[in-house]
Structures are given as structure tokens and as C-alpha cells.
Amino acid sequence: MASLTSVPDDPGDAPAVAPAEASGVALIHLMREAQPVAMIHLSPVGGEEPTAAELATIEQEWPLIAAELDLLEAEISCITAGPAASVLDRRRVRRAQRRVLAAGRELVADEFATDGAA
Structure with missing residues (x-):
């Protein structure tokens, strides 16, 4: 239970009753002690690192990944704005969708061209 500051008998200029944590001191203290927690554990299975072929595949797919990240950012902005989302916000989402499709x-x-050449 949070400790409360004392309130004088004359409430004229006295501050309101507030928990000691309201000053932020307790929150800062907790934040300093907290260790970062990974939400998804992504350590390599069996200590394996990605191969050169896997890294090359990721590099080849990177334009699509970047376009999807841009789309995600545009969608988050639009959702965050809610009913106040402007025409420009919605246009940004549509343009990001088109970039994802193009990528x-x-x-x-590129995959068909590579398979056809082999």
C-alpha cells in the first residue's frame, strides 16, 4: 500500500493527499532496477549462425521487408490518429500498400528470371 503525505488541518493552501509514488521517485527507482526483457526469444537454434546463402536471401528480400515496414508505420499512424486521420494519412497507407505489391x-x-536462366 502506498504511503500518503500528511494533510494539514487547514486545507486552504495545502497540497492534496497523494501517494508518495506520484512524485515519480518510486517509478524512477523501479526503472533503474528493471532489466530489459525480450518478448520473443530469438537465439540461434543449436548455436547455428545464418549461412551465406540465407544472408543472401535476406538481402534479396530486403526491399520487400523495407516496404512492409513502411506500410506498418503508415498503418500505425493512421490507426493512432483514429477518426482524425486525414486524407493524406490514408493516401500514405495506400501508397505504402502499392510499394509492398511492387516489391x-x-x-x-527476379526468382522466375533466376529459375529460367538456370
């Missing part, structure tokens, strides 16, 4: 088409076209 996906390009990736598929």
Missing part, C-alpha cells in the same frame, strides 16, 4: 512483384520476377 513483391519484383521479387517474384
Whole structure:
């Protein structure tokens, strides 16, 4: 239970009753002691690192990944704005969607070109 500050008998200029944590001292103290916690544990399985081929695949897919991250950012902005989302916010989402589709088409076209050349 939080300790309360004392309130004088004359409430004229006296501060309101507030928990000691309201000053932020307890919160700062807790934040200093807290250790970061990974929400998803992503350590390599069996101590394996990605191979050169896997890294090359990630690099090849990076334009699509970047476009998807841009789309996510645009969607978050639009959702955060709620009913106050402007026409420009919605246009930003649509443009990001088009970039994701274009990057996906390009990736598929590159895969077909590579498979056709082999």
C-alpha cells in the first residue's frame, strides 16, 4: 500500500493527499532496477549462425521487408490518429500498400528470371 503525505488541518493552501509514488521517485527507482526483457526469444537454434546463402536471401528480400515496414508505420499512424486521420494519412497507407505489391512483384520476377536462366 502506498504511503500518503500528511494533510494539514487547514486545507486552504495545502497540497492534496497523494501517494508518495506520484512524485515519480518510486517509478524512477523501479526503472533503474528493471532489466530489459525480450518478448520473443530469438537465439540461434543449436548455436547455428545464418549461412551465406540465407544472408543472401535476406538481402534479396530486403526491399520487400523495407516496404512492409513502411506500410506498418503508415498503418500505425493512421490507426493512432483514429477518426482524425486525414486524407493524406490514408493516401500514405495506400501508397505504402502499392510499394509492398511492387516489391513483391519484383521479387517474384527476379526468382522466375533466376529459375529460367538456370
